[in-house]
Amino acid sequence: MKNLSLPIRFGIVTSAVLIAYFLVLALVNKHTNPAFSFVNAIITGFGIYEATRLSKLENPDNFSYGEGFKTGIITGFVATLIFTVFFLFYATEINTAFLPELLQKMKGGFNADIGMITFVVAVMGLATTVVSSLTVMQLFKKTGNISQKQ
Numbered sequence: 001m002k003n004l005s006l007p008i009r010f011g012i013v014t015s016a017v018l019i020a021y022f023l024v025l026a027l028v029n030k031h032t033n034p035a036f037s038f039v040n041a042i043i044t045g046f047g048i049y050e051a052t053r054l055s056k057l058e059n060p061d062n063f064s065y066g067e068g069f070k071t072g073i074i075t076g077f078v079a080t081l082i083f084t085v086f087f088l089f090y091a092t093e094i095n096t097a098f099l100p101e102l103l104q105k106m107k108g109g110f111n112a113d114i115g116m117i118t119f120v121v122a123v124m125g126l127a128t129t130v131v132s133s134l135t136v137m138q139l140f141k142k143t144g145n146i147s148q149k150q
Contacts, residue, residue, distance in 0.1 A: 004074065006051060006054060006055055006058070006071065007051050007055075007070075007071045007072075007074035007075040007078065008074065008075075008078055010047050010048075010050060010051035010054075010075045010078075011047070011051075011074065011075045011076070011077065011078025011079045011081075011082070012078060012079075012082065013047065014043065014044060014046075014047030014048075014075060014076075014078075014079035015078065015079040015080075015081075015082035015083045015086070017043050017047070018040055018043055018044070018079060018083045019082075019083060019086050021039060021040070021043060022083075022086075022087075022090075026095070031098070032098065032101045032102045032105050033105065034102075034105070037124070040124075040125075040128065041128045041131075041132070044076055044079060044080075044125070044128050044129060044132055045128075045132040045135065045136065047075055047076070047079060048071075048072040048075050048076055048129070048132045048133055048136050049132075049136045049139075051071050051072065051075040052068045052071050052072050052075075052133075052136050052137070052140055053140070055067065055068065055071045056068065056140055063140075064142075065137055065141050065142070068133075068136070068137050068140050068141070069133050069134070069137050072129070072132065072133030072136055072137065073129060073130070073133050075129075076125070076126070076128065076129025076130075076132060076133060077126070077129060079125070079129075080122060080125030080126055080128075080129060081122075083121070083125060084118060084121050084122045084125060087118060087121050088114065088118045091114055091117070091118075092114060099114060099117060102117070103117075
């Protein structure tokens with residue numbers, strides 16, 4: 001269980017930062033602009049980086065690519081799950097005008113319901129998680145290069 005506590009804690013913190021960022025955007029009425037969701041990838045990537053870094057610092061002898069990748073995936077999955085639940089709650093209970101406004105700002109006149117949009121939010125979060133985990137592990141993986149100092 002100790003192996004899971006670190007990524008779960010960082011996933012909760014990452015989701016809290018994602019929610020806070022979304023609410024700050026909502027305060028200035030920019031939460032319907034999809035371009036601002038790029039910052040979500042940066043927040044998620046940073047959370048995964050910190051969880052992986054701390055995992056390697058706590059157990060450097062047993063740290064492997066697989067362990068680091070697992071830490072990143074769990075961190076991102078927890079953050080995505082919590083943020084998706086918040087997003088669903090926000091769009092259905094807090095601001096019911098949010099979804100029509102979001103769809104209107106997106107070009108192409110999509111005709112989607114809350115379920116489809118929530119699914120897209122979850123898939124985007126999981127895709128960001130996988131890409132961020134793979135990217136972060138390039139920084140922390142052990143290399144076989146002869147010139148690397150141990």
